[in-house]
Amino acid sequence: MPHPLEIFGVQPGLLSQSVRESLDTLGYVSLGRLLDDPQLEAIRKRVRQLLDAEGDKAGHELFNSERIRHPKEEGADRLANLVNKGADFDALYTHPKLIAAITHVLGPDIKLSSLNYRAAKPRQGLQKLHVDWKTAVKPGEFNVCNSIWLLDDFSPANGATRLVPRTHLCGQIPEEVLDDPLQPHPDEIILEAPAGTVIVFNSHLWHGGTVNHTDQPRRAIHSYFCTRDQISQTPQQEFATQETLARISVEAKWLLGF
């Protein structure tokens, strides 16, 4: 029986050496524009429908989780549990290049932790520099890895994500060493890339949202992975609907932890 990663077509060589080096040394990499215009338009349309339909409840699966409690964020709109909210989102956690990058960081035993939407609202969206883990870890002992699918062009003007390169290797977390994690960091970079791009970043890298200075929301979907031994942010097996299970592949089910 081949490992599910082989069935996904995840083999050495799928990622260039420079991509692997960037993940290792800087802690992040752009995989380029993996969504074309029709895919992007379909995803944006579905997101608009969900925001309208869910109203004040949008993101409730994230905020009400008994497992990993996520504080409600006034400066951003959220949607959660996107695995079960339409086929248009399937590619965002099953794309072979994405899986190759995630497994490069976490090793072969991964699963999807959550698939959520976040949009920095106009003139809001600033987040503290943070990591997506409770404590500092030793370099190489990584438990979580994130990716961000850009639904809009990202720029310093519209609340793009900031990252502090190489901090996944520093063995420290921002809240323990920074006087004010809300402030700009001298070494931070702000992502700039066209809509449709996916950026993979080690979740132990210091990162956070910035202020959206425009009058349009800055939209993105986070496809967030952990090692299989961790508790996922969304209980994927519990939440998986009959419709999802009938639609997705055996490999996708494996990624949900089945």
Ligand SMILES: O=C(O)CCC(=O)C(=O)O
């Ligand atoms: O959407 C972003 O720019 C970053 C979001 C983030 O890091 C988070 O919500 O933990």
